[in-house]
Every structure is written in structure tokens, then in C-alpha cells.
Amino acid sequence: MDIGRILFHLLFTAFFIAANVVFARAIIYRLRLIFQGRPAFFNEDAKKNLNLPFRLKSFFENVILQKKNFREPLRGIMHAFIFYGFLVYTIHTTSQMIAGVFGYAMEDPYRFMLPDFLFGESANHVYEQIVNYVSLLVLTGLSFFAWRRWIQKAKGLDVHSPASAIVISMIATLMVTTLLGNGAKTVAATYFTEPGLIDGMIGRVWEMVGVSNSSADLVFQIMWWGHIATVFSFMLYVPTSKHAHLIFAPINYFFATDTPKGQLSKLNLEDENAVWGSNRVEDFPWPNLLDGMSCIECGRCQVECPANRTGKMLNPKAIIVELKHQLLEKMPLIDAARAGKTREEAAEAVAALDTGVINSHEGLSEESIWGCTTCFACVEACPVGNNQVNAIIEMRRHLVLAESKMSPELQKAFTNMENNSNPWGVGAHTRADWAQGLDVKVLGETEDKNIDILYWVGCAGAFDERNKKISQDFVKIMKKANVNFGILGTEEGCSGDSARRGGNEYLYQTLAQQNVDTMNGYGVKKIVTACPHCYNTIKNEYPQFGGNFDVVHHSEFINQLSNEGKIDVKVADDAAQGKFTYHDSCYIGRYNNNYENPRDVVKKVSGGKLEEAVDHHSKGLCCGAGGAQYWMEEHVDESNPESMRVNSKRTGQLLDTGASTIATACPFCITMITDGVKAAEKIDSVKVKDIAELVAENLK
The missing domain is CATH 1.10.1060 (Fumarate Reductase Iron-sulfur Protein; Chain B, domain 2)
Structure with missing residues (x-):
């Protein structure tokens, strides 16, 4: 046997092993660093139930099917070209590695392909043609992303990114060497009996530049080696670059938690060794x-x-x-x-x-x-x-x-929550004053505690003057529908949303546990609330404290009452002359996927018409009040022309629809959007109303 050939393949094998060892060590090293972080869901509950079906579903949808990438359709398609190109190339690259490691024992080491070895030349020919077309699609995707980064200079991308240039160049080299190599094989005429469209065209180009049958094999071998060298370089480079997402993003999706999107982790405040938040x-x-x-x-x-x-x-x-x-x-x-x-x-x-x-x-x-x-x-x-x-x-x-x-300002809100169980600091004894004269059942003040639904009013609905009217109108709707409901009155406390998202987990847990104990004490089963923040907290986070309730937002509840014929909503008198638009609340929209219920309610009043703002549904722009921002001063940099209040930007989008009525479904949102309309000096021509107000005003 040819000694030179044996030495060559021994050397190739050494490189193959070294590249894989370096690649694996880099990944394992980073995983070891990652898992030195604080334990997360691999604790009490997770050890009992890792929910493997959920994790496999997350992996399949988001990695294999590229679900989240397709939320931006054009970018999703271009990324799919590259991603699925990698999958198709797996057989191609594996074949080359086998040829390199074991090729000296085979008759033709440079042309070994798994489809040929397993299924014959016809199957291999089909696969090679697929590879050719896929290579062009990958190059199309690479060109698109290169254009976005360096020519369009899209926001969010670093135009001075050598890592991106290196990876794009490497992937492009893999594609080009494959295409040129396949074209050379058609010139050699020793592999394919009938070349395909792409490799046949490339083969003719090779012939035009002087590549003959005798030299075509050498060209193919050069391309083969160029491809292999690039694969090894890719394996050495990628784990240490930002493109390590190729490895870690699939792991990330597999370890996705099956908890609700709107649920934050619960700190164990009784553990003296617990870490209260993270800095180190x-x-x-x-x-x-x-x-x-x-x-x-x-x-x-x-x-x-x-x-x-x-x-x-x-x-x-x-x-x-x-x-x-x-x-x-x-x-x-x-x-x-x-x-x-x-x-x-x-x-x-x-x-x-x-x-x-x-x-x-x-x-x-x-x-x-x-x-x-x-x-x-x-x-x-x-x-x-x-x-x-x-x-x-x-x-x-x-x-x-x-x-x-x-x-x-946030400290004051926390203090108010501690002292009066509401961020405004209004006396807790006045929490039920908004309901005077409405004949609303207060559970702590009546012997008949039999209710079907607890109406959770929330701090805004109980203390804020603008939102008190929404509470009253919602009561009007429920009474019209003969709903058997009641309220907690002064026994209702702040849900704690702003405390938790403002970082005060201790205060939040105190408020949450008190509320859960109160509602469990009354045997509450179902809750309706007009506040998305209370809705999200009670629905998704109170189960952490033993509060397992059926919670619905008032948009869903009103829509259900209408669909069941329990209330009859007429088209507003001004619907023919005016336009209606709707502002998505983040906490019923993105957090809880409730987009259509509030829209359906608005359409009942508007006669089926609804003008969408430029950002809507899952891409709706925040009003600026969430995450305890409602209680903090928003600072605007006067020297920065892009600097403005978040609610001003969002209100501008809503006003651009030409709507005369802006509908909301959140007490924070209605305040922020109203302030934005005032700042735009449109308050006399544009109304901002909660969906409950729209329905109450148009009940038959």
C-alpha cells in the first residue's frame, strides 16, 4: 500500500480528532461556567417533573421549524435558507470526513458519498443536485444578511463586526467550494453520467477557462481540501465567537421553562443563605x-x-x-x-x-x-x-x-403599599367608596357570601378618579347581565405587581400572601378584573402562594357576555363619522396572548371597523407605565432628538390612524395615553376610553 497515502490519512485523522476535541472542550468549558450560576428550575418541582414533552416541543418548534425567526418573514426565510442548508450539508460534510479518515482503504477516497455508499449512484446524484440548489439558497441568505449589516446598516446591528465577516466568509467558502467542486466533477466525467443544471453550467465554465478532463480531478481535490479546511476552521472558531448560538440557542430552547410568560421566579425569603437578587x-x-x-x-x-x-x-x-x-x-x-x-x-x-x-x-x-x-x-x-x-x-x-x-418616587410608592396597601397612599378604609350607591355585594359585610365571580377592582379602579368610572361602568355591565358577583372591599389589597417588577420581592410576597389567604378564606374560585397587571399577577403568579383561581380579564368577560346574548351592545351613534383604534396592553397581549377579545368588543361599538396602529398585536408599543415605571419619573434628554416619553411615541402612533376614539383595556394605559393626547393638544377632538366605558355607554 502507498506509504504516502497512509501517512496522509493518518495526518488527516489527527486533524479531525484535534478539531473535534477542541470544539467539544470549548463547548463543555462554557457549559460548565454557565451551570456554576445559581440553580434555577432544576430544583424541587423540576426534579419531580422535567416536562420532557414540553421541552421537546419547544426545541422542535423554535429550532427545527424556526418559529420565532419567521415572525419577521423576510429575515425568517433568509435565515431558513442558511439553517436548512446546514442540515442538508450534514450528509455532505460527514461523507467528506469519512473519506478523509478511511479513504486510504477505499478505491476512490476523494469521491466517497454516503448516499452512493448506502443507496447507489442514482440516489447520490439526486442528493448532489439538492446540495447544489441549497448552496445557492444559502449564498442568497448570506448576501441578504451582509446587505442588512454593511449596506443598509440596520438598527441593532454592529457594522464593525469582524466576527460576522469571518463567519459569513466561512459559510460562503463552504458553498462555493462545493459548487465549484461539483462542476469540476462533471468535466472529469468519471462520476455523474448526466450532470444537473447547476453543476453542468459550472462545468462548462471550467471548460471555458481551460480546465480539461485530466486537470478537472486536481481542481476537484483542491475544492475538496478547501471545503475540509474551512470546516475545521469553523469548528475551531465558532464556539469562541458570538456565533456559538449555533450550539447554545438549541440548548436554550430545550431548557425553556414551562411556567407562564408572566410569572417571575419566587425567592425563598426564609432561607438565610438565599441570594436576594443578582449582582455578582x-x-x-x-x-x-x-x-x-x-x-x-x-x-x-x-x-x-x-x-x-x-x-x-x-x-x-x-x-x-x-x-x-x-x-x-x-x-x-x-x-x-x-x-x-x-x-x-x-x-x-x-x-x-x-x-x-x-x-x-x-x-x-x-x-x-x-x-x-x-x-x-x-x-x-x-x-x-x-x-x-x-x-x-x-x-x-x-x-x-x-x-x-x-x-x-418608587420608594414612596413602596411605602404607600406597605402602609395602605396601594401605591397612591390613599387610606385603605376608602377602597370600596367608589361602589357607594351601586348595590355591590361586599363579602366582608354580608351574610350571603355566595357569589359566582369575585370582581377584583385593583388599586387604580378603587382610588384613581379616572379609573373609578371604569369600575362603575363595569359593574353596570355585570348587573345588566345578571352576574352574581361581589367584591372584597377593604379586604382587597394591592396585587403587588409594581412591587415585584420594581424589585421589592419581600413586599410583593407579603401582599400576595395576604390576598391569597383572604380569597381562599372566602372560597373564591373565579375572578374577573379590569387591570391587566392584577390579572397577570393573580392568574400566573399567585399559584406560587397557594392561590389557584380561574382568572379572566374584563375584555374576555365582556366579549363572552355579548357573545352569549347576556348583554346587547349597539353601534355607537358617532361610529359612522369617527374612527376607532385600540391600544394593546402588554400584560394581556404579549404576556397572556389576549389580543382579539378587546378588539371584538371595540368592533361591536364601532360597527366592525378598527384602525390598527403601525405597531399592534404582539408588536404593540408599550404605553410606558409597566415595570413600576408608572411610579417613577421618566427622564427625557433634551439634547437627544430621539429622546421622548414612551407614551408620547405610542400616542403619536395611535393618533396617526386618524381615530377619533382610542380604546384601551388597562388603567395604566388609559392614563398614559390620555396624557399623550393632552400633550399633543388633541384632547378636544380625540376621546380615550376603556372598553367597559364604550360598552356601558352603548348598552341597549
Whole structure:
């Protein structure tokens, strides 16, 4: 046997093993760093039920079917070209590796292909033609993304990104070498009896430039080696670059939690060793660190973020990327500090390290962290399954619970919640005053506690003058439908949404447990509320405290009453002359997928007409009040022409529809949009109304 050939394949095998070892070590090293983060859902409940069907479904939908990528159709299609191209190329590349490692024992080492080996030349010919077409589609996708980044310079993308240039060049090289190599094989005329359209055209080009039958094999071998060298380079480079999302994003989707989108993690406040929020990189739950490694830095979260869109410091992309950098820089130091020490000594050594992330970078400044409205637009937009909101809440918890750092306005709201169980600080004894004269059953003040539905009024509906009218109108609707309902009156407390999303987990848990105990004491089964924040909290987060209730938002409830014929809603008198639009609340929309119920209600009043704002449904722009922002002062940078209040930008979108009536379904939203209409000096010509008001005014 040819000694040179044996040495060649031994050398190839050595490179093959080395590349795979380096690739695997890089992945395992990063996974080990990630899982040194704080335990997350692999705890009590998760150990009992990992819910494998849910995780496989998440993986299949978002990785195999590319579901989230297709929310941006054009980009989704172009990414699919590349992704499915990689899948098709798996057989091609595997064939080349087998030929390289074992080729010296085969008659023709440079032309081994699995389809040919397994099914014959005809099957291989079909596969090779598929590869040719797929290669062109991949090149189309690469060209599109290169155009977006370097020519269009789309917002959110780094135009000075050598990593992107390297990866695009590598993938393009893989495609081009395959196409040119297949074309050369047709010139050699020793493999395909009938060339396909693409390789036949490329073969004719080779012949035009002087490649003959005798030299075509050499050209093919050069292309073969160029392809193999690029594959090895790709394996060495990708795990250490931002394109490691190829490995970590599928892992991220597999480990997606099956908890509701609107549920934050519950801190164990009774554990003296519990970490109250996160600042040090090792204290972040490991899913936050996995998010960092999964991030492709595409900037979709940045583009959708209402704070970033209005010139604020917050950039959710920068937060996640910086977490990745902190992980790679500081976790190795932690490893070294722990080495060869007892648990106590290791804890002291790690505590002496500077592993804090807040204020370590502009992207992780306190101003950025407090700019989030928790609207979930970033999470909805992220194609790799990251949850930027969870990471931000972790840092807010640290600032509030560990360092007592928050704005004076937010501190006042917390104090008001503690003292009077509402952020306004109005006396708790007046919580039921809005219902005077309406003959509403108050459970604590009547012997007949038999109700079908508890109406959860919420702090806004009970104390805010504008929202009291909405509460009264909703009562009017329920009475018209003969609904057997009651309220808790003064026994109802703040749901705690602003406390939890403002980082004060201790206050939130106190409020939540009190409310759960009260409702369980009355045997409450079903709840309706007009506040999306209360709705989300009671529905998705109170189960953490033993509060398992059937919770519906008033938009769903009103729509159901109408559809069942329990109320008859007429078309508004001014519907023919005016237009109607609807503003999506983040907490019933993105968090709870309730988009159509409120629209259906508005259409009943408008005669079926509804003008959509430029951003609507899952891409609806936040009003700016969520995430406890309602209680904090929003700062506008006068020197930045893009800087404005979030509600002003959203109101502008709604006014651009030409609507004379803007419908809302949230007490925070109606306040913010009304303020925006006033600022635009349109309050005399444009009405802002809750859907309950629209229905109450047009009941037959």
C-alpha cells in the first residue's frame, strides 16, 4: 500500500480528532461556567417533573421549524435558507470526513458519498443536485444578511463586526467550494453520467477557462481540501465567537421553562443563605448566563425596546451581551479562587473577588436597569429564546433588597403599599367608596357570601378618579347581565405587581400572601378584573402562594357576555363619522396572548371597523407605565432628538390612524395615553376610553 497515502490519512485523522476535541472542550468549558450560576428550575418541582414533552416541543418548534425567526418573514426565510442548508450539508460534510479518515482503504477516497455508499449512484446524484440548489439558497441568505449589516446598516446591528465577516466568509467558502467542486466533477466525467443544471453550467465554465478532463480531478481535490479546511476552521472558531448560538440557542430552547410568560421566579425569603437578587455574576440563575452565550447580537430586542426607541439608556442587547462577557472573564477567576479550598475558605476567596456586574459597563448601568417597562417586547422578538426581562428583574431585586437603591418616587410608592396597601397612599378604609350607591355585594359585610365571580377592582379602579368610572361602568355591565358577583372591599389589597417588577420581592410576597389567604378564606374560585397587571399577577403568579383561581380579564368577560346574548351592545351613534383604534396592553397581549377579545368588543361599538396602529398585536408599543415605571419619573434628554416619553411615541402612533376614539383595556394605559393626547393638544377632538366605558355607554 502507498506509504504516502497512509501517512496522509493518518495526518488527516489527527486533524479531525484535534478539531473535534477542541470544539467539544470549548463547548463543555462554557457549559460548565454557565451551570456554576445559581440553580434555577432544576430544583424541587423540576426534579419531580422535567416536562420532557414540553421541552421537546419547544426545541422542535423554535429550532427545527424556526418559529420565532419567521415572525419577521423576510429575515425568517433568509435565515431558513442558511439553517436548512446546514442540515442538508450534514450528509455532505460527514461523507467528506469519512473519506478523509478511511479513504486510504477505499478505491476512490476523494469521491466517497454516503448516499452512493448506502443507496447507489442514482440516489447520490439526486442528493448532489439538492446540495447544489441549497448552496445557492444559502449564498442568497448570506448576501441578504451582509446587505442588512454593511449596506443598509440596520438598527441593532454592529457594522464593525469582524466576527460576522469571518463567519459569513466561512459559510460562503463552504458553498462555493462545493459548487465549484461539483462542476469540476462533471468535466472529469468519471462520476455523474448526466450532470444537473447547476453543476453542468459550472462545468462548462471550467471548460471555458481551460480546465480539461485530466486537470478537472486536481481542481476537484483542491475544492475538496478547501471545503475540509474551512470546516475545521469553523469548528475551531465558532464556539469562541458570538456565533456559538449555533450550539447554545438549541440548548436554550430545550431548557425553556414551562411556567407562564408572566410569572417571575419566587425567592425563598426564609432561607438565610438565599441570594436576594443578582449582582455578582455567580449569583445569576444559570438560564440568564445561558442567554448570554445564546445571544447572536442581532439587535432585535434593542429595536423593539420602547425605552431604547425613545432615546433612553436601556439596551437589552447590551445587557445580555455584557453578561456573557462577565461570565467568560470572571467565572474562571472564581474557579481559581475555589480550587483546593474548603467550602468556607472558597466562599471567602470568592467574596473577595470583584465579580459584580451592575455598573461594570455602560450597558449595565443602574439607569439602564431602571429604564425597563417589562413590556416583554424584547423577549417576544428574540430569535434564540433569551429572557432579558428576567435578568433585569434579578438586578433590580439586588438594588432594592440588598442595597436599598431606588428612585425616591418608587420608594414612596413602596411605602404607600406597605402602609395602605396601594401605591397612591390613599387610606385603605376608602377602597370600596367608589361602589357607594351601586348595590355591590361586599363579602366582608354580608351574610350571603355566595357569589359566582369575585370582581377584583385593583388599586387604580378603587382610588384613581379616572379609573373609578371604569369600575362603575363595569359593574353596570355585570348587573345588566345578571352576574352574581361581589367584591372584597377593604379586604382587597394591592396585587403587588409594581412591587415585584420594581424589585421589592419581600413586599410583593407579603401582599400576595395576604390576598391569597383572604380569597381562599372566602372560597373564591373565579375572578374577573379590569387591570391587566392584577390579572397577570393573580392568574400566573399567585399559584406560587397557594392561590389557584380561574382568572379572566374584563375584555374576555365582556366579549363572552355579548357573545352569549347576556348583554346587547349597539353601534355607537358617532361610529359612522369617527374612527376607532385600540391600544394593546402588554400584560394581556404579549404576556397572556389576549389580543382579539378587546378588539371584538371595540368592533361591536364601532360597527366592525378598527384602525390598527403601525405597531399592534404582539408588536404593540408599550404605553410606558409597566415595570413600576408608572411610579417613577421618566427622564427625557433634551439634547437627544430621539429622546421622548414612551407614551408620547405610542400616542403619536395611535393618533396617526386618524381615530377619533382610542380604546384601551388597562388603567395604566388609559392614563398614559390620555396624557399623550393632552400633550399633543388633541384632547378636544380625540376621546380615550376603556372598553367597559364604550360598552356601558352603548348598552341597549
